[in-house]
Amino acid sequence: MGQSESSAADEPPAKRPCALVVVGPSGVGKGTLINKLMSSSTRFGFSCSHTTRAPRPGEKDGEHYHFTTREAFESGIERGDFLEHAHVHANIYGTSVQAVRALADDGRCCVLDIDVQGARQIREAGLPAVFVFIAPPSMEELEARLRRRATDSEEQIQTRLAAAREEMDSRGEEGLYDYILVNDDLDRTFAELAAIASRALAGESPSPGGTASAVFAAGGEDPAGAAGDEEAAGSPAAPSVMVLGADGPAGERLVRALCAARSAGRVVAVGADARRMERLQAEVLRSGGATQRFLPVVADVTKEDEARALPRIVADRWEGGALDAVVICALPAPGDALELAAARKEPVKGRLAAGLVGPSVAVAACLADAPASPLQVLAVTPAEPSSGWDGLAQAALVHFCRGLVLETPDRVAGGVVRLRDPASVEALIPYLAMVSTTVITSTIGFPRIGPNREMKKALESFWAGKSTQDELVQTAEQVERTAWQAQKDAGIALIGLDSTLYDQVLDFTNYLGLIPERFQSVEAGLPRYFAMARGVPGAPALDMQKYFDTNYHYLVPELTAPLSAKADWSALLAKVQRGQALLGAGSAVPILLGPVTLVALSRLPEGADAATLVSQLLPAYVELLGELKKLGVPEVQVMMRMLCVWGGVFVWVGMLVVWGNTSFGRGQDFILGLAVLEHPAMATTLLISREIPCIKRRGFWAIFACTAHASKLTTETKRCETSMIG
Ligand SMILES: Nc1ncnc2c1ncn2[C@@H]1O[C@H](COP(=O)(O)OP(=O)(O)OP(=O)(O)O)[C@@H](O)[C@H]1O
Numbered sequence: 080m081g082q083s084e085s086s087a088a089d090e091p092p093a094k095r096p097c098a099l100v101v102v103g104p105s106g107v108g109k110g111t112l113i114n115k116l117m118s119s120s121t122r123f124g125f126s127c128s129h130t131t132r133a134p135r136p137g138e139k140d141g142e143h144y145h146f147t148t149r150e151a152f153e154s155g156i157e158r159g160d161f162l163e164h165a166h167v168h169a170n171i172y173g174t175s176v177q178a179v180r181a182l183a184d185d186g187r188c189c190v191l192d193i194d195v196q197g198a199r200q201i202r203e204a205g206l207p208a209v210f211v212f213i214a215p216p217s218m219e220e221l222e223a224r225l226r227r228r229a230t231d232s233e234e235q236i237q238t239r240l241a242a243a244r245e246e247m248d249s250r251g252e253e254g255l256y257d258y259i260l261v262n263d264d265l266d267r268t269f270a271e272l273a274a275i276a277s278r279a280l281a282g283e284s285p286s287p288g289g290t291a292s293a294v295f296a297a298g299g300e301d302p303a304g305a306a307g308d309e310e311a312a313g314s315p316a317a318p319s320v321m322v323l324g325a326d327g328p329a330g331e332r333l334v335r336a337l338c339a340a341r342s343a344g345r346v347v348a349v350g351a352d353a354r355r356m357e358r359l360q361a362e363v364l365r366s367g368g369a370t371q372r373f374l375p376v377v378a379d380v381t382k383e384d385e386a387r388a389l390p391r392i393v394a395d396r397w398e399g400g401a402l403d404a405v406v407i408c409a410l411p412a413p414g415d416a417l418e419l420a421a422a423r424k425e426p427v428k429g430r431l432a433a434g435l436v437g438p439s440v441a442v443a444a445c446l447a448d449a450p451a452s453p454l455q456v457l458a459v460t461p462a463e464p465s466s467g468w469d470g471l472a473q474a475a476l477v478h479f480c481r482g483l484v485l486e487t488p489d490r491v492a493g494g495v496v497r498l499r500d501p502a503s504v505e506a507l508i509p510y511l512a513m514v515s516t517t518v519i520t521s522t523i524g525f526p527r528i529g530p531n532r533e534m535k536k537a538l539e540s541f542w543a544g545k546s547t548q549d550e551l552v553q554t555a556e557q558v559e560r561t562a563w564q565a566q567k568d569a570g571i572a573l574i575g576l577d578s579t580l581y582d583q584v585l586d587f588t589n590y591l592g593l594i595p596e597r598f599q600s601v602e603a604g605l606p607r608y609f610a611m612a613r614g615v616p617g618a619p620a621l622d623m624q625k626y627f628d629t630n631y632h633y634l635v636p637e638l639t640a641p642l643s644a645k646a647d648w649s650a651l652l653a654k655v656q657r658g659q660a661l662l663g664a665g666s667a668v669p670i671l672l673g674p675v676t677l678v679a680l681s682r683l684p685e686g687a688d689a690a691t692l693v694s695q696l697l698p699a700y701v702e703l704l705g706e707l708k709k710l711g712v713p714e715v716q717v718m719m720r721m722l723c724v725w726g727g728v729f730v731w732v733g734m735l736v737v738w739g740n741t742s743f744g745r746g747q748d749f750i751l752g753l754a755v756l757e758h759p760a761m762a763t764t765l766l767i768s769r770e771i772p773c774i775k776r777r778g779f780w781a782i783f784a785c786t787a788h789a790s791k792l793t794t795e796t797k798r799c800e801t802s803m804i805g
């Protein structure tokens with residue numbers, strides 16, 4: 080895609096070349112890339128650094144490094160011989176003024192292979208230079224490269240890996256790097272570096288924007304898993320949108336508005352016109368737009384290979400970052416026609432291709448790249464149908480979009496949006512923010528008895544006095560681990576922490592301290608828990624009742640009015656921590672029995688008001704959510720039985736779950752609840768229905784949960800999740 084390094088390298092430069100500063104963790108491939116660059120043209124000259132480290136086999140003094148002693152190095156620093164120097168991996172490295180000056184005097188582009196600290200110093204020194212950070216595709220691959228290189232001891236490898244994480248973090252440093260490249264494929268990365276180097280050679284001061292396929296501006300996000308600035312990177316659940324035709328009037332506006340909108344996610348802007356794309360990127364940067372979530376790509380999607388490369392370019396920037404929506408703004412607006420005709424030798428073919436062929440290939444590539452993900456495809460066309468070839472392309476685009484949706488209804492949604500003028504494209508922003516096509520696998524439950532009914536056997540043995548409390552707890556935690564691990568191994572992203580010793584309603588009765596008087600003299604902990612479940616002399620067990628319309632029976636809480644509850648969530652929080660330890664904090668999702676459901680399932684005292692009882696439970700739930708937030712849970716599943724608006728704490732959001740032709744109007748067949756606590760970002764809608772055709776067929780129950788984030792509830796529904804439980 081648009082490589083121009085060879086021509087730039089062969090022609091005499093008009094201006095003095097800038098230096099090229101190459102930074103990146105040890106082992107990422109800087110040296111390998113720089114060697115290739117050196118062999119590509121004699122106009123590049125390597126700045127031979129000084130170092131106190133010992134030469135590796137094959138390294139030559141004065142070629143790879145000036146190998147020197149610590150004393151000599153330190154005297155050189157005192158004399159001011161060094162443009163920059165740094166302590167790296169327990170040695171001193173530095174770039175001498177002399178090395179850079181000699182190459183500059185020679186009219187060559189001076190290439191520096193230095194660490195992050197050195198790069199900062201060179202920036203501060205104001206040396207005209209282009210700064211490129213080379214990132215590995217993953218930290219595992221970085222380690223593998225260091226090992227394969229076989230030049231460092233185990234201790235040195237560990238030192239280099241420890242430093243690598245810090246160096247990776249430097250990618251987010253404002254104003255440090257002009258480009259970030261991911262060196263996954265050596266040839267492609269070299270082509271990208273060469274394209275950048277040709278600019279440095281031509282003395283072009285770094286302007287944001289790329290010329291080649293995966294060249295993108297600084298601010299890259301996390302190919303190796305380092306944490307980025309969350310706000311700048313957009314909420315992970317916010318949809319990723321690719322705008323085709325970002326170099327046209329509507330596309331430009333849409334990209335600018337998406338980058339400015341806090342509700343939007345990642346924005347991939349694709350356009351063929353490099354100048355307009357550079358201008359667009361400069362505008363986004365100037366306006367403080369979230370560069371962490373912005374990826375400009377100069378590509379001509381009418382060229383099949385460039386269109387097909389798009390998903391890979393996105394994946395290079397954001398590992399696993401599937402697109403949620405593609406907006407095609409490629410169709411020329413009336414004002415563009417002249418420009419387009421002037422720019423293309425074959426305007427008719429060109430217009431059709433720009434309007435239709437390119438986007439369709441690009442969309443097909445995005446669909447093929449992420450076969451499991453749905454995609455919203457919106458085509459933006461002028462409101463007034465054009466005449467001639469533009470009109471034809473427009474009509475074809477409409478048919479293309481319709482066809483796409485009809486042919487792949489389970490993958491593609493969307494349609495054609497007719498705009499009166501390019502400015503009105505901004506009206507799409509709230510819609511795009513709501514695109515909830517990122518299906519994240521999640522579970523809300525798992526058989527709790529154990530693969531071989533271990534829990535049943537352990538309980539019976541404990542009750543019969545044949546095993547101890549510790550043995551029972553050990554078995555329960557083993558069953559719990561097996562269930563969670565099975566879900567983890569199945570690749571589930573969000574795993575509901577569904578486990579209990581006996582009954583989850585009884586668990587919440589206990590967490591909340593809703594202990595009926597007749598059990599209060601029983602020893603707290605498991606003795607009291609099982610006394611409530613099975614009864615003890617003088618204190619009959621709680622009643623058992625069907626859990627909604629399942630075959631499961633729960634123990635009915637007995638409430639008093641007013642509630643004399645004193646919550647103790649420590650057992651639940653310990654379970655969450657066990658889940659986090661096994662699954663990772665980002666995957667472990669606590670499941671709560673909501674206060675409304677709990678009251679609805681309980682036996683209430685005569686004449687008690689359920690609403691009052693719920694409001695008395697709320698402080699304990701608010702406290703719990705605060706604790707869960709501190710633990711960093713990604714979300715909370717709350718089992719709610721009904722819609723509720725309560726004391727300003729719960730907010731009704733409005734939610735519809737539709738499955739085929741199944742209506743909700745089945746009385747007791749469904750439970751629909753959606754409630755949101757104001758401060759934690761959480762909402763859950765549950766629909767349980769035996770009427771859903773696929774459930775009937777499989778004999779499963781299904782629960783469809785739609786999760787929203789409280790902070791932006793009015794406009795956004797973040798994610799749709801479909802989970803099945805057996
Ligand atoms: N894209 C790539 N894929 C696989 N291996 C690569 C790739 N690029 C470089 N390598 C290999 O990785 C190893 C490390 O590369 P190199 O020595 O160039 O890293 P470096 O960044 O210069 O390290 P240092 O900073 O320690 O000098 C080498 O064995 C090289 O051949």
Ligand SMILES: Nc1nc2c(ncn2[C@@H]2O[C@H](COP(=O)(O)O)[C@@H](O)[C@H]2O)c(=O)[nH]1
Pocket residue numbers: 102103104105109128129132163164165167168172173174192193194195196197198
């Ligand atoms: N600040 C500087 N860092 C330098 C310089 N020369 C090399 N380096 C960096 O050191 C590490 C380790 O290099 P190695 O050759 O021992 O593997 C690597 O990140 C280099 O980029 C320099 O002059 N200044």
